[in-house]
Every structure is written in structure tokens, then in C-alpha cells.
Amino acid sequence: MAENRRRVSEARRFDASNALLHWFESHRRELPWRESRDPYRVWIAEVLLQQTRVATAVRYYDRFLRQFPTVQALARASEGQVLKAWEGAGYYGRARNLRRAAQEIVRRHGGKLPQDVEALEELPGFGPYTAAAVGSLAFGLPVAALEANGMRVLSRYFGIRGDVTLAPNQRRLRSALQGWVHQGPSGPMNEAVMELGETVCAPQSPRCPECPLERGCVLRRERWDPRSVPGRPRKPPVPRVSASIAIIDRNGRWYVQRRPGEGLLGGLWEFPGGKIQPDESPIEACRREVREETGWTPTRLRLLGTVQHDYTHLHVTLHVFGSRCAASAPGPRTGTGRRWVDPATFARLPIPRATQKASQLMSHHL
Template sequence: MRRRRGLRGVDQPVCGAGAGVSEVLVASGWGERKDEFQRALLSWFWRARRDLPWRGVGDPYATWVSEIMLQQTQVITVIDYFQRWMARFPDVQSLAAADEEEVLEQWSGLGYYRRARFLHRAAKVVVDEHGGAIPSTLEGLRRLPGVGPYTAGAIASIAFGLPAPIVDGNVIRVFARLFAIAGDPRSTANQKIFWELAEALVDRNKPGDFNEALMELGARVCAPRSPACLLCPVREYCAGFASGEPEALPEVARRSAVKPMRALTVVVHRRGTSGRDMLVGPREAGGLLAGMLEFPTVEREGTRWPELDEVASLLGMPIVAEEVGEVTHIFSHRRLQTRMYAAEIDAPVTVAEERWRWVPELELGQAAISALTRKIYERWKTSEPV
């Protein structure tokens, strides 16, 4: 075990894989100061917390929706989506009764669309199997589609007041610095430590506020770069601050290589009764952005480009198209380059495949299209002759 020079000259351990939570707390020398730590963190949170539309509403459904939306998405982005979502689906019954396309329309642009599908499926389970009442136990929440340990812990603690632990990226960063936990934060051993710490430290009287305070601290103070240590309400407990190198933790995990992909898409349009109509259809199930509407597109892994004839086969009709540009879109593990073509066809022409349908251009912005399709559409508009 390596050591860092800690606060007030006390050596503090740099814990790594293999260390249990008891060892971390005892070796850190502040296990008995847990109550002080909780009070300091909660006092700061009650004084400095942001006024967010899902806070303090006393609605488990609103908590659930917000936690799903906040996964891998910044708070500032989620606020507007959450408010629109709650206006359209104010309760679990209205969400369960909606069709998937409408759900995806409300989610459009937020990304990671599996979250919306899981939320929709889980709402149906709540209505069909629980009489519309969201389960109030960790075990019951975990049985809902798309609800993992973090989401279950967040709902249980915030909405139902249960002393349930939570661990997300912000909490990992806070704990890694507080206790100088070395090694890959995603490793099985370190994940076990983080969850055990979360369970040991959660305030039994105010578990929801405590968990929100941990996340708020990580988001606003204990940032990945240039953490605001001098503003931190719990810096006296932090081994990272004591070391003078808080940014060294958590250690940066090696990322997987981003895989290349190539695609060819054709923006097919025609003159409609009230302007232009755009030809779109749902992406195939099981892949990236499954079910979202897109222009006729052929994709493949690797660096070989699809051919225009492949899109014609997809539509079941011949097309004459002009190349208009190229866009690049980065997914978490893939880099997709798309060659764009445009084709205007005569209004009487129909498409052979039932998958495709015409959508008025004025309605395209409200349709269930992904950020990628939106990017292609905007790029195509700039390529049009004035």
C-alpha cells in the first residue's frame, strides 16, 4: 500500500484493489468522524443546492424520470426535457398508455434512447403488475426493466426515504479522493469498495438529501479537472486535498478503441400539399438508435463505404441522387462517417417498402429523430441552392 502525506501531518493510505471498506475507513483514521462528515455535507447541500424541477416534489415517478434522464447527461440539458416530458406524461399511467413512437419523440435529442424504451416498458410493468404504484423497496425497483443498482438506490432514498446506497461517476470521484482509492475505478474490486462506502456512509435520517449532496458535490465542487477544493465543505476529511494532488484521483482508466463505421444516406423528398415531404423510416431493432426515424441509410462496420444501389434496394425503387456532403458522428464506442446524397422524386411515386413513410418537413423537428438524423437534415438544408 502506497502512502500520501495526509492532513495535519498524518500519513493516510492510498487504498487500492483488495482493500475492504472497513480497512479503508479504519486506515483513513476518520471512521469515527462519520457523523461530522454527514453534518458538514448536508449543511452545505441545504444551503447551496440548486433549485431543480424534480427536487422536493414528493413524487416517486418524477424522481424516477429525472434519474433516468440524468444518466450520462448534464443537468442543464435535462431540465427542459424533464419539464416537457412531465407535461406530456404527468404520471406512470399516461406513460404506459403511450405508443413507443410518441415516447421517442419526447426523448428525441436526449440520446441513449434505450433509456426511454426501458422507462416505457417499466411503466407498463408498474401499471400491469403493481396497480400503478411504483415499488417502494430496492428489490421491487430492481425488478423493473432498465432499473439498475444506482437508479434503484436513488429512487429508494430520494422518493421513499430508505437508507439505500448510490454510486455514480460523481460519487466515485468524491470517494476516490476522500479515501485516496487507487487503481481502475471500474475494476470489480474498486466498485465493491465504492458501494460498501456508500452503504456505510449514507445518512440514515436523511438518505435522499445525503445522496443528492454527494452527487451535487461531485458535479459542482469536486470536478474532474480543477476541483474547487477551497470551497469544499468536507475538504478536511479528504486525503486527495491533503496530498495536494486531488486531480490525480480517480486514476484514468484506459478507454477501448473507437471503432470506425461508414454509412450512406439519401435525403429523399418530394413536393407535398403544404411544402416538402421527407421520406423517413424506423431504424432496425437491436442496433444503434433502434426505432428512431431516419432517412434511407445503409451502414457497415469498418472503412468500406456502402453503395448508392444498396439504398435503392432498401427502398425497393430506383433513385437518382446527388452527393451533397459528409457528416461525422461520435458515439461512445463508434465513429460513424456518413456520406450524404439528396434525391427529389415526383409526387405520384410511391415507395415499395412499408417501412418508409412521408413526413411533412414542418413536422420533422417534432418527430422521433435522433441527433444524427437532425445533423444530416441541417447539413442537407445548407447544401440546397438558394
């Protein structure tokens, strides 16, 4: 809109980028990934931080780098090892892509991350943000790394109303950030915007009196409701489903299967089971799903308890059943991605959170 463009030019009179850089010098938090500008370490941090809170990423960062200290080490690792290191972090495609990208960097770039944004963006798991972040933070390239914090800070500062996920507003925001990035060192400038968005320009209740940009901020000057900027499309209500799973025990070993390599929880291990059909009881669903998935019909199923687990777009109530399989019985089929594991082996497999919760129910019944 013309109105948005007018506001952008008005706000430019205040030297926001300079004020922001000065603020960042004194408010920069000590974070593990800020101790080094090594491209590999910057990369790992950026991927960990995708759609993930700083506090969560901190829990994984050092441990991941101890286990995979170099691009080469990551490239050599098995997918299972990398997924195990990523266990609980969510969005497991990030871990799979990390390993694939490491292999590509070794094969095509001599083991070093390429020093230009276009080459970075060709690597798996590198989108516009991550390529710009690594480019600016590790290599000092003058590129705008725009993510959720930046969209919030900039849309408020320049008074850009409307849905920030729309392409025209995206271009406007990126262009505004690019303007700031040209005013100073690109890495610190990008980081400063993110830092401000996280610690001051918060989504629901921003701490405007502490903000170095308050003087030029349209949101502040025109007294807009902070919750209305940035604008986002409404999200539909989250559906609820019920499912049953079986923890089949034979001589202290549990039967587990590996999920398909792509898609939801791809490559992780879990117990057999599935959704409960409309006119089906939890135990009937459990028996049917186990038979369908393993070729074996479970006996003596007993309910151990229920587990509640929430995905972004799905709330699941999990009915967890225990079952004994006689030592002499054939039991479920084994093979690729299907095996019996003792507790120590189970602990070494990458397991989704919901399955971990379920396994705790079983442990309590031993």
C-alpha cells in the first residue's frame, strides 16, 4: 500500500541502525554460539534455532558439536546417530538435511562452507534466512537475514500493517532490513535485530521504554496495539485424535519399528499402533493396528495408561497397552526397521517424545 511506503520513508529520518548497534553492544547476551564465528558452528546454531527457542537450542548446541566437531565428522555419521543427537528437538528433517549438506560440502566444496549466499542456498536445509545468516555472521557478507523477530521489529518500527507473510510485505521488510545492514557490520546488525525482537520487542507485551528504537517507531507514535502488528492469518482449531499403541515385551525386550525416512518423525523409532476408528474401542484398535503392521495378533493386552501429546496441528490421546509375547511364540516379524531391543539398545535409538512418554508407563509396570 502507498500508506505503508510513506511510513517507511518517514521513519528513516531517525538513525535507527546506529541506535540499534549501540544498544546491542551493551545488551548482547552471552550465548554458546556467540563464542565463535567459525562457519560450521554458526551453521549448526542457525539450524538448531529454526522455529526453536534459544533456551532449547542451548541444550543441544554444545552436545551436538562435541559429538560432531567438524563438517567431516557430521558427514561420516549415520543418520541414526544424527537423529539421536537431535532427539526431542523436533523438525527432524533439519537433522537429516544437516547430514546431507555436510556430505555435499565435503564432496563439492572441499569440506568448507561456500562463502556466497547463492551456493549456500543450494545446500539442503539452507533457505533464504539460513544462507543470509551464515553469510553475514560467519563471512561478513552484506545480506539481510530476515526471520520472525526481524519481521516483528521492522513491521512495528515502520508501521507495516497487514499480513507479514504476504509477498509484498515480505519484500518491504527485507528491503528495510537490507537498508540497515548497509549502515553497519552485517553480522552484528542482523543479530541486533533478532536480539531486540526477542528481549524487548516481544510479541504480546513489548517493553517499549527500554527500546533504543522507540523514538522512530510508528507503532509507538501512533499508539497501535502491539498485538495487532505484525498481522498474521488466523489458525484453524487443532483437531483431536485418539490412537492406540502396543508395547510388546518378550524376555525383557521390546518390539520397535522405524518410521519411513521422510515426513512426520521420519527415521525415528516407535511402537506399533495407530488411530482409533470411529466405532472401535481402544483395545480393538490396538489389536487391529498391531496385526496390520506386524502380522502378529497380540494377546493379553492390558491398558497401562494414556498419554497426551500435542503436535502443532494435532492433539493426540495415546492409549498405551502392554502385551506379553511368549518366548516360544513367533511374535511380530523382524527385518529392516523392525527389531526387538533391550532397554540399553532402546535408549540408543532416536525416539519421538510421545513414544518416550509411553515407554515410561511400561517401565513403571516392571
